[in-house]
Amino acid sequence: MSGQMNKIEKQSWQCCKCKIPMSPGNVKITYLGNDFTIELLKCPQCGLTLVPEDLAVRKMLEVEQSLEDK
Amino acid sequence: MDHKQLRELEEKCTQGLPPACTTTCPVHVDVKSFLAEMKAGRFDGAMKILRKALLFPGIISRICDHPCQAACKRREAGDAVSIAALEKTCVRMSSIPPERISILTKKDKRVAVAGGGLSGLTAAFDLATKGYSVVLFESKDRLGGSIWDIPEEILPRDVILEETAVVANLGVEIRFNATVGENLSLTDLCRDFDAVYLGAGRYSQDTFNLQTSREGRILIDPVTFSTSQEGVFAGGGLRTGREYSPVLSHSDGKRAAKSIDRYLQKVSLYASREDEGPYQSRLFTSTKGVEPLSAVVPADPVQGYTREEAIQEAGRCLQCECLECVKACEYLAHFKGYPRKYLRDINHNLKMVMGAHTANKMINSCSLCGLCEEICPNNLNMGEVCKNSREIMVKKGKMPPSPHDFPLRDMQFSNGEMFALARPEPGQESSKHLFFPGCQLSASSPEYIVKTYSDLRKKLTGGVGLMLRCCGAPADWAGRKEHFLEARQEIVRLWNEMGKPCFILACSSCYQVFQNHLPEIEIVSLWEVMDRLGLPDVSTGKAGAGKVAVHDACTTRQEKHVHDSVRRILGRLGYEVEELEYSREKTECCGYGGLMSFANPELVRKVIDRRIKESETDYVAYCAMCRDKFASRGKRTFHLLDLIYGGGNSHLAEKKDPGYSQRHENRARLKDKLLKEIWGEKVEKAQGFAAIKLDIDDELKAVMEERLILVEDVQRVIDYAERTGNKLYNKDTGHFMAYHRPVSVTYWVEYSPRGDGFAIHNAYSHRMQIVGEVEK
Numbered sequence: 086m087s088g089q090m091n092k093i094e095k096q097s098w099q100c101c102k103c104k105i106p107m108s109p110g111n112v113k114i115t116y117l118g119n120d121f122t123i124e125l126l127k128c129p130q131c132g133l134t135l136v137p138e139d140l141a142v143r144k145m146l147e148v149e150q151s152l153e154d155k
Numbered sequence: 156m157d158h159k160q161l162r163e164l165e166e167k168c169t170q171g172l173p174p175a176c177t178t179t180c181p182v183h184v185d186v187k188s189f190l191a192e193m194k195a196g197r198f199d200g201a202m203k204i205l206r207k208a209l210l211f212p213g214i215i216s217r218i219c220d221h222p223c224q225a226a227c228k229r230r231e232a233g234d235a236v237s238i239a240a241l242e243k244t245c246v247r248m249s250s251i252p253p254e255r256i257s258i259l260t261k262k263d264k265r266v267a268v269a270g271g272g273l274s275g276l277t278a279a280f281d282l283a284t285k286g287y288s289v290v291l292f293e294s295k296d297r298l299g300g301s302i303w304d305i306p307e308e309i310l311p312r313d314v315i316l317e318e319t320a321v322v323a324n325l326g327v328e329i330r331f332n333a334t335v336g337e338n339l340s341l342t343d344l345c346r347d348f349d350a351v352y353l354g355a356g357r358y359s360q361d362t363f364n365l366q367t368s369r370e371g372r373i374l375i376d377p378v379t380f381s382t383s384q385e386g387v388f389a390g391g392g393l394r395t396g397r398e399y400s401p402v403l404s405h406s407d408g409k410r411a412a413k414s415i416d417r418y419l420q421k422v423s424l425y426a427s428r429e430d431e432g433p434y435q436s437r438l439f440t441s442t443k444g445v446e447p448l449s450a451v452v453p454a455d456p457v458q459g460y461t462r463e464e465a466i467q468e469a470g471r472c473l474q475c476e477c478l479e480c481v482k483a484c485e486y487l488a489h490f491k492g493y494p495r496k497y498l499r500d501i502n503h504n505l506k507m508v509m510g511a512h513t514a515n516k517m518i519n520s521c522s523l524c525g526l527c528e529e530i531c532p533n534n535l536n537m538g539e540v541c542k543n544s545r546e547i548m549v550k551k552g553k554m555p556p557s558p559h560d561f562p563l564r565d566m567q568f569s570n571g572e573m574f575a576l577a578r579p580e581p582g583q584e585s586s587k588h589l590f591f592p593g594c595q596l597s598a599s600s601p602e603y604i605v606k607t608y609s610d611l612r613k614k615l616t617g618g619v620g621l622m623l624r625c626c627g628a629p630a631d632w633a634g635r636k637e638h639f640l641e642a643r644q645e646i647v648r649l650w651n652e653m654g655k656p657c658f659i660l661a662c663s664s665c666y667q668v669f670q671n672h673l674p675e676i677e678i679v680s681l682w683e684v685m686d687r688l689g690l691p692d693v694s695t696g697k698a699g700a701g702k703v704a705v706h707d708a709c710t711t712r713q714e715k716h717v718h719d720s721v722r723r724i725l726g727r728l729g730y731e732v733e734e735l736e737y738s739r740e741k742t743e744c745c746g747y748g749g750l751m752s753f754a755n756p757e758l759v760r761k762v763i764d765r766r767i768k769e770s771e772t773d774y775v776a777y778c779a780m781c782r783d784k785f786a787s788r789g790k791r792t793f794h795l796l797d798l799i800y801g802g803g804n805s806h807l808a809e810k811k812d813p814g815y816s817q818r819h820e821n822r823a824r825l826k827d828k829l830l831k832e833i834w835g836e837k838v839e840k841a842q843g844f845a846a847i848k849l850d851i852d853d854e855l856k857a858v859m860e861e862r863l864i865l866v867e868d869v870q871r872v873i874d875y876a877e878r879t880g881n882k883l884y885n886k887d888t889g890h891f892m893a894y895h896r897p898v899s900v901t902y903w904v905e906y907s908p909r910g911d912g913f914a915i916h917n918a919y920s921h922r923m924q925i926v927g928e929v930e931k
Contacts, residue, residue, distance in 0.1 A: 098884070112925060113926040116922060136925070142862070142921075155509075
């Protein structure tokens with residue numbers, strides 16, 4: 086699940102609470118007891134993250150399904 | 156269901172087992188593959204196949220007594236395939252040299268073979284390749300025995316000389332003019348050798364002082380070919396006598412050699428020898444619809460088939476296989492195998508602890524409809540296997556969460572406060588009957604529930620109660636036993652509370668669930684009730700209403716009385732009934748059964764498309780999901796209630812599936828409507844997230860449907876984001892983005908305020924969890 090940053094469109098998202106732009110950072114995600122660290126856009130202050138559509142419906146789905154069959 | 160039972164079930168599937176031609180052949184020539192090669196014109200390939208079973212292919216192929224042909228399935232549609240003639244053609248036309256024969260490491264045991272006929276030569280050949288020192292004693296001065304009696308034009312002498320010479324090349328020592336019983340005694344052989352094979356031929360009168368039968372023949376064990384004396388084995392013409400068959404002698408030699416090897420290795424002579432020699436094939440092959448064809452007659456009978464004639468004749472081979480269920484079921488065809496193979500995969504999947512459970516998808520894709528059991532000559536039911544497997548997977552914690560999560564939540568919705576309802580008829584204290592429309596009909600056509608309930612109350616005395624909820628089928632299909640039992644228990648509790656009424660069921664799946672799991676409750680199908688009590692006044696039958704093709708629900712496969720009632724109702728409504736090829740007990744699933752549509756949407760499209768292509772006529776279904784599935788792929792399909800209450804208006808056959816969100820909405824509204832109109836209760840307006848107004852265009856609605864995202868999921872995300880402020884803002888587009896994970900799925904919504912609600916621009920989800928995400 087590396088290199089996801091290339092796929093993230095450089096959209097101008099900002100965190101509503103902190104009023105600062107999102108920037109790339111490491112985020113821990115987990116499924117069925119398996120942990121991964123991926124690079125995502127996140128709020129440098131509160132940590133609110135953005136999982137882009139393409140990542141969710143392709144790579145994440147693929148990994149979810151292979152973990153489910155493990 | 157344990158591994159042993161799965162292995163036993165495997166035996167029910169005969170696909171992949173050898174066909175009759177092969178099992179009838181004493182040496183089990185792979186006739187089917189041989190003929191496939193011949194048909195393709197690959198005579199060298201065909202020759203290679205012959206050589207696998209025949210040690211002396213040039214001799215055997217020319218003189219074989221071909222018991223295979225009498226067993227050939229082609230005989231049911233024309234003449235048997237001329238296998239023997241094709242073998243002759245093959246050995247005549249193929250010029251491929253024999254492969255090098257490999258010999259195992261030399262062993263220190265010596266074997267004597269008495270008789271240089273077919274069985275003796277075969278035994279000597281096999282034993283020599285196994286590494287034994289073999290001495291062959293032949294009474295004449297040439298090898299071959301009685302095959303020299305065969306006319307030269309059938310069996311050319313150079314073929315005999317060439318092929319029998321192979322035995323000497325393998326290192327077998329050959330002593331000519333040595334006859335056991337004359338210039339050589341069995342006692343001497345037994346003293347000098349570790350084992351002896353007697354293949355003295357059919358004309359031999361000698362019994363070598365061995366134990367004999369009443370007819371005076373040497374007693375030979377039919378499995379091991381051993382005689383009364385330890386270490387002495389016998390076969391061939393000596394065993395068969397006047398019933399002599401060259402190919403049987405060849406087989407005897409092979410089987411005796413196997414025994415001698417086992418004897419010398421001191422292992423069991425009897426273990427695993429069931430399928431040696433000729434036996435009855437278990438492979439089922441249907442010849443239904445096969446065009447009868449006569450055998451190709453060679454233009455020159457003396458010469459035999461030309462290349463073209465041989466190809467044509469081999470083309471008549473049916474390439475026997477069963478695949479009856481695979482032909483009838485899109486699911487079984489989809490995974491490119493057949494039950495015997497699938498059972499092996501399932502067994503492996505259930506046994507495995509670590510590694511990829513590659514059969515999960517296959518197990519979860521079955522509709523559990525039971526058509527395979529109806530079709531299978533041995534009544535193998537893959538649905539039962541798949542359902543049992545699912546239960547085992549759930550128990551072991553090995554069931555993937557994603558395929559069944561959505562339908563189980565749908566079931567939870569139907570059994571929650573938004574839909575669930577149980578009331579006696581207004582003004583009645585007890586209920587003799589109870590109308591149980593089921594969750595899907597209530598979601599597809601809520602208007603008919605109100606009408607049906609009203610008519611049932613008019614026609615039945617003693618009180619007709621109403622129960623809105625899910626029967627538990629999704630949990631049952633998902634293999635969630637405990638989950639299902641909870642739902643069952645609640646139904647039984649309510650049934651008791653309402654005075655044990657007879658349930659009137661409008662849904663076929665409910666009918667199956669009640670029949671299988673709620674035997675204490677008396678049930679009747681709505682269609683039987685309507686058939687018996689007469690149709691509602693609105694549905695005046697008019698002759699010539701048109702023709703409809705009935706799609707029977709797979710969950711009422713065995714309920715002939717339901718099939719009959721449906722057809723009588725249609726008759727009374729004035730419809731002419733067309734019977735589909737697969738109907739009644741042989742009906743097909745629409746793709747909803749067994750939660751197939753959640754585990755394998757791609758397969759469901761194939762299942763539906765196959766079913767809807769069976770006839771051009773408009774379909775009529777009596778299960779809401781069947782109707783909606785067919786309509787979703789463009790097949791004009793009525794629900795039976797469309798004809799009863801909708802007057803059979805043409806547009807009803809084209810009505811779209813309402814979609815998952817609208818199904819929830821329809822159920823909730825139905826409950827409110829019934830409470831208000833029938834029980835006169837005040838219904839509170841939606842509050843909280845459910846009150847959030849959304850604007851979603853049709854394109855996004857379709858995407859959400861495919862992604863199993865409900866309007867209420869979107870409402871929850873917005874409610875959460877607006878409440879907590881946990882959202883992102885895009886200044887270029889003016890859109891907000893937020894996510895929320897109510898239980899096991901994280902939903903993302905891109906939205907912007909519009910009027911007194913929100914416009915939705917995108918919605919997607921994932922099951923992976925972002926760790927450390929902010930509070931709910």
